[in-house]
Amino acid sequence: MRVLIVEDERRLSNIIKKGFVEDGFAVDQAFDGEEGQYLAESEQYDLIVLDIMLPKVDGLQVCKEIRKKNIKTPVLMLTAKSTTEDKVAGLDSGADDYIIKPFSFVEFRSRVHALIRRSHQETSPILFVDDLIVDPLKHIVKRADKTLNLTPKEFAVIELLLRHKGEVVSRTMIIEHVWDYNFDGMSNVVDVFVGTLRKKIDTAARVKLIQTVHGVGYKIG
Amino acid sequence: MNRKSIRFRLTLWYSIAFFVSTAIVFAVFFYITKQTLLNQTDRSIIAHAETLTKIVGNEQPSMAQGVFNQGIISQQFMEMPGMLVLITDKSGKITGSSQVGADENTILKDLIEKSSNIIKPTFVERRIGTTTLRIGVFPMMQNGQSNGLIFMGDPVDAIYDSFKSLLLTLTTVYLLIAIPAIIGSYLLAKSALQPIHKISIDLKSITSQDLNRHVAVPNTEDEVSELAVTFNELLQRLHESFKRERQFIGDVAHELKTPVATLKGEIELALSKKRTNEEYKKAFGETLIDVNRLTTTIRNILDLAWIGADKAISTNQQTDLTAVLTELNDIAVKLAAQKHIAVKSHIADGIQVTGSEDKLSRAILNILDNAVKYTPTNETVSIFLRTKNSEAVVEVIDSGNGILGKDLPHIFDRFYRGSKTAKTLGSGLGLAIAQGIIESHGGAISIASKVGKGTHVTISLPLKDKS
Numbered sequence: 001m002r003v004l005i006v007e008d009e010r011r012l013s014n015i016i017k018k019g020f021v022e023d024g025f026a027v028d029q030a031f032d033g034e035e036g037q038y039l040a041e042s043e044q045y046d047l048i049v050l051d052i053m054l055p056k057v058d059g060l061q062v063c064k065e066i067r068k069k070n071i072k073t074p075v076l077m078l079t080a081k082s083t084t085e086d087k088v089a090g091l092d093s094g095a096d097d098y099i100i101k102p103f104s105f106v107e108f109r110s111r112v113h114a115l116i117r118r119s120h121q122e123t124s125p126i127l128f129v130d131d132l133i134v135d136p137l138k139h140i141v142k143r144a145d146k147t148l149n150l151t152p153k154e155f156a157v158i159e160l161l162l163r164h165k166g167e168v169v170s171r172t173m174i175i176e177h178v179w180d181y182n183f184d185g186m187s188n189v190v191d192v193f194v195g196t197l198r199k200k201i202d203t204a205a206r207v208k209l210i211q212t213v214h215g216v217g218y219k220i221g
Numbered sequence: 222m223n224r225k226s227i228r229f230r231l232t233l234w235y236s237i238a239f240f241v242s243t244a245i246v247f248a249v250f251f252y253i254t255k256q257t258l259l260n261q262t263d264r265s266i267i268a269h270a271e272t273l274t275k276i277v278g279n280e281q282p283s284m285a286q287g288v289f290n291q292g293i294i295s296q297q298f299m300e301m302p303g304m305l306v307l308i309t310d311k312s313g314k315i316t317g318s319s320q321v322g323a324d325e326n327t328i329l330k331d332l333i334e335k336s337s338n339i340i341k342p343t344f345v346e347r348r349i350g351t352t353t354l355r356i357g358v359f360p361m362m363q364n365g366q367s368n369g370l371i372f373m374g375d376p377v378d379a380i381y382d383s384f385k386s387l388l389l390t391l392t393t394v395y396l397l398i399a400i401p402a403i404i405g406s407y408l409l410a411k412s413a414l415q416p417i418h419k420i421s422i423d424l425k426s427i428t429s430q431d432l433n434r435h436v437a438v439p440n441t442e443d444e445v446s447e448l449a450v451t452f453n454e455l456l457q458r459l460h461e462s463f464k465r466e467r468q469f470i471g472d473v474a475h476e477l478k479t480p481v482a483t484l485k486g487e488i489e490l491a492l493s494k495k496r497t498n499e500e501y502k503k504a505f506g507e508t509l510i511d512v513n514r515l516t517t518t519i520r521n522i523l524d525l526a527w528i529g530a531d532k533a534i535s536t537n538q539q540t541d542l543t544a545v546l547t548e549l550n551d552i553a554v555k556l557a558a559q560k561h562i563a564v565k566s567h568i569a570d571g572i573q574v575t576g577s578e579d580k581l582s583r584a585i586l587n588i589l590d591n592a593v594k595y596t597p598t599n600e601t602v603s604i605f606l607r608t609k610n611s612e613a614v615v616e617v618i619d620s621g622n623g624i625l626g627k628d629l630p631h632i633f634d635r636f637y638r639g640s641k642t643a644k645t646l647g648s649g650l651g652l653a654i655a656q657g658i659i660e661s662h663g664g665a666i667s668i669a670s671k672v673g674k675g676t677h678v679t680i681s682l683p684l685k686d687k688s
Contacts, residue, residue: 009479011511015486022490080478102482105489 001116001136001156002026002044002177006036006062007051007078012101016049019105020112023139024152024159026180033057040066044176045073046116052079052090060093067094074115078103113137120163127162129221132201132209134162141201148200153178157193158201161210161220170217194218228410235406236399243398247391254387258380259355263344266357269304270342270373274361277308277317277371305354305374309333316369329372332356336370352376416445420452432460472636473522476649477515484511521650524583525635528657539685540578542613543570546606549582553589553602562596566604572613573685576662581682584658587651588617588666588678595676596621608684612664615680624670632668 003025007013010031017027028043030036033054040048040062048066052059063075077095079086090098096118097111113136117125127134133142136159141148150158156178161169171190175183178193194210202208211219223229307329308317315333332347336358343358354374361368416439423436435456438449491504546568554564574581592602596619605616624632631637633656636649659666664682 009483011507012479012483012486015483015490015507019486019490019493022493080475080482101478102485105486105493108486 001046001159002028002180003112004028004030004036004039004043004045004048006030006033006040006048006054006059008032008054009051016108019109022152023109023136024154024156024178026156026178026183028181031055033059033062037062037065039181040071040073041069043181044173046119046177047112048073048075049078049112050075050095052077052081052086060089063090063093063095072119074119076111076115110137122163127159127165129162129165130207130209131205132162134159143201143205150197150200154193154197154200157190158197158220161218165221166219168213168216168219174217190217228407228414231410231413232403232407235410236403239402239406240399243395243402247395251384251387251391255384258383259377262355262375262377262380263357266344266355266373266375267342267359269306270357270359270371273306273308273371273373274359277361304376305349305356305372307333307372307374308369309372310369329356332358332372333370336372339370346377347374349374352378353381416441417448420445420449424452427456429463432456432463469526469635476518476522476636480511480515480518484508484515487511518650521654525650525654525657528580528654528661538575538577540574540576540581542572542574542581542606542615542682543568545578545582545585546604546615549585549589550604552586553593553604556590556593557596557602560593560596561598562593563599563601564604565601568604568606569608572606572608574613574662574682575685576682580658581662584655584666585615585617585680587655588680591651592617592619592621592676592678595619600675609681611684612681613684615682617678617680618675620675623672623674623676624668625672629668629670633666 001024003020005013005016005020005027007016007029008031013029013031017029020027028039028045030039034056036048036050036054036059037057039045050059050063054062057065059077059079063077066073066075074097075095077090077098078101079090079098080101081090082100087098096115099108099111113125116136117123125135125137127136131144134140134155139155141150141155141158157174160174160177174190179189194212198208198210202210209220213219306318307315310316329347329349332345336343339358340360340362342360344355345358346353346355348354353376355377356372356374359371359373361371419439420436427434435453436449438453439446487504487508491501496504546566550564550566550568557564589602589604596602600620602621603616603618605614605618607614628637633652635653637653656666659680659682662682664680666678666680668676668678670676
């Protein structure tokens with residue numbers, strides 16, 4: 001999952017980023033509204049965390065602008081403003097959820113995952129195919145009831161494949177959703193990660209779950 | 222009714238004043254009427270006495286007999302019923318009477334005795350039988366010597382009856398006036414106090430939640446409407462200061478929320494899974510940075526809140542502004558050195574102002590800190606101290622980024638940060654604190670700025686009183 005954090009308070013932004021990275025998310029940061037809007041419009045994100053009080057362009061304006069450009073990425077507003085009016089203004093600008101500072105990080109994570117789930121039109125917080133179970137919230141992967149030990153990036157790749165169960169996921173898409181803006185690696189990095197994933201998930205199993213679609217990418221289920 | 226209420230007291234005093242004055246008027250009226258009537262009676266008695274004196278004078282020859290011709294007297298006073306005439310000689314012996322042998326003569330005996338040495342006409346009242354007589358006692362003077370007395374009585378029952386009925390009438394009228402007077406004074410007091418009562422009801426219903434409400438101002442342009450206007454002005458001032466305080470509290474909360482969110486996030490994240498000692502150490506280090514920032518913000522907020530309250534204290538102290546500026550200059554040089562900013566200064570000697578050294582130093586340091594913060598590397602910051610028109614003037618001039626025109630009117634607002642300023646650069650309270658301190662010292666601070674050219678801060682403080 002790739003997330004954009006638009007927050008001018010650098011220390012808070014870094015903490016949120018740290019949390020996301022530990023969950024295997026790719027994270028981009030913007031420190032003012034202008035930069036945030038530019039990134040939101042030019043990159044593919046699974047979620048945008050947006051502060052309201054931002055230098056240059058405020059969060060409400062950014063949200064309205066990106067919705068006007070038909071960007072459907074879920075937006076989670078993160079702000080110190082706590083009155084009903086503020087919440088209404090935030091949600092009416094096109095945000096999907098609203099969380100008030102100071103927030104509980106656990107709740108924040110749950111809301112983030114709920115928003116991503118909803119945007120993929122999933123109902124269950126647990127992703128599965130055959131006997132492979134992925135719980136993004138608890139960060140657990142099980143194959144035939146056996147817990148597997150994945151790195152955050154490997155986890156991100158398998159989560160992405162499962163969220164697009166039955167579809168072909170291209171290498172570019174994997175790069176866009178798993179690595180952040182600063183990633184400048186070669187595209188075969190995806191093949192490397194899928195290789196290690198296969199080793200962990202499919203080697204011991206009878207049914208091979210991850211399939212290669214030649215010239216395009218990968219598919220699961 | 223509440224006995225302490227103005228309405229009650231007003232009614233009471235008004236009623237008392239009314240009763241006393243009415244009573245005096247009635248008493249005087251009664252007294253004058255009585256005197257007038259009695260005087261009339263007296264005058265008629267005098268007239269009769271004079272007539273009688275003449276007759277007696279004519280009858281002088283028969284005086285030898287010692288007795289007046291009864292017929293003459295009777296004849297003379299026939300047309301005046303009830304009138305009593307008595308004539309005595311020098312020794313007090315009755316020489317003539319309108320009612321010979323009547324009881325009256327004996328009843329009047331003591332009067333005759335008492336009157337023996339009367340030389341001027343005198344009036345007394347005697348009750349004889351069922352009638353009251355006003356009796357005039359007249360000496361009959363002959364060659365400067367009293368030659369006997371004439372007692373002339375006129376019944377005054379009718380007059381006293383009139384007095385009685387007059388008194389009764391007056392008392393009745395007095396009592397009849399009393400009731401409407403009390404009611405009237407009560408209503409008067411009530412109507413006079415009604416607008417005040419209304420204001421008080423209005424005020425009672427106003428709480429800190431709806432201070433924007435106002436008291437209805439009666440359209441009378443009198444003292445009460447003035448009072449209402451004064452109350453409204455007070456409410457307005459209260460409302461504004463409440464609004465300011467609420468805004469401040471809101472700003473404070475907002476300002477504290479972000480660092481608290483950061484702190485909370487750091488801690489929750491550190492606890493979310495098992496980590497190495499190094500990681501925990503790093504997390505603690507990070508939280509400490511946030512705690513320090515929170516501490517600074519809270520200290521600034523408190524300083525700001527107490528600036529106004531410290532006004533009285535700071536005026537007793539003397540501060541050597543030259544020394545303060547010299548010290549601050551050293552600090553500024555150190556701060557600027559890290560950014561390779563040159564600091565120029567010209568500090569005049571021996572400038573003294575009234576006020577707290579700590580606070581003034583804090584205010585000027587905030588300005589210098591900003592100047593260094595917003596000036597790019599290799600630029601210059603200049604510090605000047607001089608006197609001008611009996612004021613000490615501190616100027617801090619930088620060739621830095623400058624302030625946007627739209628930000629300029631707000632730079633002294635609490636928690637205001639320029640739209641180009643990142644949050645990390647400060648609490649947004651520095652200039653507000655500086656302004657608060659300078660103004661509480663009776664000084665003024667002004668800022669002129671041009672984007673790209675730099676900023677010019679001028680602080681003026683009244684010089685220490687020479688006396």
